[in-house]
Amino acid sequence: MKKVFLVLASSALLFVACNNSSETSTAPAPEETAEVVDPATLAPLEVTINADDNMKYDVTEITAKEGQKVKVILHHVGKLPIASMGHNFVLLTEGSDLAQFAIEAINAKDNDYIPASLVDEVIAHTKTIGGGETAEVEFTAPAKGTYEFLCSFPGHSAMMKGTFIVE
Ligand SMILES: [Cu+2]
The missing domain is CATH 1.20.5 (Single alpha-helices involved in coiled-coils or other helix-helix interfaces)
Incomplete structure (x- = not known):
């Protein structure tokens, strides 16, 4: 009662x-x-992405504030070597053509699968790693908008991609 x-x-x-x-x-x-926050006073954003032997990121959407410091830590939690199951994290500029980037990247093995011809469309990227390895990259969140990220290892971007939203 x-x-x-x-x-x-x-x-x-x-x-x-x-x-x-x-x-x-x-x-x-x-x-x-x-609402008007000085980006310099924002706490840095740290994002951990696990990538496995099944060509998957466990994070496919990241949201940051304009001007915020961002650290992306990529863990390859699989066992396969870099030659057959390499993974990276590549954040593209707004409007960059992800599919085209992936095609150009096929021939950029010696440059972490970052095609020299499209380097202007890369905001940030990690190196390419194999099973059990970790790579990280720090950058400043760009202007408000919606961006895409991918793994540019040949054949991976169809499965390994995501959205990076800046508010
Ligand atoms: Cu990959």
Whole structure:
């Protein structure tokens, strides 16, 4: 009995609280001005991506703030060697053609599968690693927008890609 009363009482309180806030929210919320954050004061974003022997990233969406320092740590949690199952993380500029990048990358084995002709379309990338290895890269989140990342090892980008959102 006591419990029922408590639940009723707290939902009544909630109702009152909601009601109040909707009545008083005609003035702009003070948080709006706090939106302008100096990127330098943002805590760095650290993202760990695990990649396995089945050509998969366990993270396919990353969200950062414009100007935020970002560190991507790529773990190859598989066992296969770099020659047959190499993985990297390559973040492309907005509007870069991911499929085209992957095609050009096939012939860029000696450059971590970063094609020299498209180096301008790379915001950041790790080196290419094999099973059991780790690589990381640090960069500053670019302007607000939606970007794509991929593993540029031949044949991997169809499965190994993701979205990098900057807010
Ligand atoms: Cu890969």
